[in-house]
Amino acid sequence: MVKEEEKEAMRKKIALIVVVLILITLSVLGNRYFNRPSDTNSYSGTIEANEIPIQxxxxxxxxxxxxxxxxxxxxxxxxxxxxDSQAKLTLATAKSQQVQAQAKLDDLLGGARAEEIRRLSYLVEQANANLSSLALNIKFEENNLANDQKLLGSGGISKQVVDAQQNKLDTLKAQYESAQANVNAAQASLDQAQAGNIQPTIQAQKAAVDITAQSVKAAELTLSKLxxxxxxxxxxxxxxxxxxxxxxxxxxLVTMLDPNDLWIKIYVPEAKLSQVKVGGTGLIAVDSYPGKTFKGQILYVSNQAEFTPKNVQTKEERTTTVYAVKLSITEGKDQLKAGMPADVTLQ
The missing domain is CATH 2.40.50.100 (RNA polymerase II/Efflux pump adaptor protein, barrel-sandwich hybrid domain)
Structure with missing residues (x-):
């Protein structure tokens, strides 16, 4: 009987100890979670860096x-x-055209060479000789046509023979007109060569040289972009x-990360938004460097709320509205890395 009473007393003592421990634990937790200062300016976020697409x-x-x-x-x-095989062919063609255009301009600026004048003079002589020969043939065939017409009148030949002779004469006259045009063209080329190239012709060739130069530049630019x-x-x-x-x-093709443009985004309740100004500073702490902070500068404050309840009725509910705040990390870029969790204390 005594032993049973001792066991019961021991159970009550253990229960009391458990209750005391529970109360102590609740007290600690209460102080830690329910009695924190509500005026803290510390916020959490993740360090990020700008991603650059290479296209x-x-x-x-x-x-x-x-x-x-x-x-x-x-x-x-x-x-x-x-x-770049096609681009190289295009560039080679453009350079060849540029060389040809420049050579022609140099020739125009230097005047006609003596051999060119001799060549044109020879062409004029040949054209005149051909014209003279055609003139003699025309005179001969005109006489033949006159004789045939007399014979036709006396019934010595048929009309078909006369018509054939007329067609032959007409063909020679057409050839004579063409030969005369050739003489005129050859003489004009000789006159221009002897007088020197006129300014409009030179200006037109200069423009052609400029065009080919631009074509070369365009081809080189295309090649560089490859x-x-x-x-x-x-x-x-x-x-x-x-x-x-x-x-x-x-x-x-690839996406790059710019390590020199580190930033962090935090969310500040509406009730404390008046304490946040663009250009303001914040201290950034990460677990990798305990006891050390890095400076950051506020770049912008969002003008739109996030995580807002559908119906905001009371002042207490309005405090749940938060605004995004972005800070640029201004120091410690060689130590901080994108993806690191961080705490930001606004100053």
């Missing part, structure tokens, strides 16, 4: 892909090359294409 202006087949995911590259490093370079230093986050793939203009 070609022109399409084509990828013949070289120089980067891999995770690789750190510098501004100006080659990321990829597209097939080499895709990094616009800034950073880290390759994703590679979206593979070697040999045919891509269109504007296709994202």
């Amino acid at each position: 070609p202006e022109l399409g084509g087949r990828i013949v070289e892909l120089s980067v891999r995911e995770g690789q750190v590259i510098k501004a100006g490093d080659i990321i990829a090359k597209l097939d 080499i895709i370079k990094s616009p800034t230093s950073g880290q390759v986050l994703y590679r979206h294409v593979e070697l040999g793939q045919v891509v269109n203009s504007g296709t994202t």
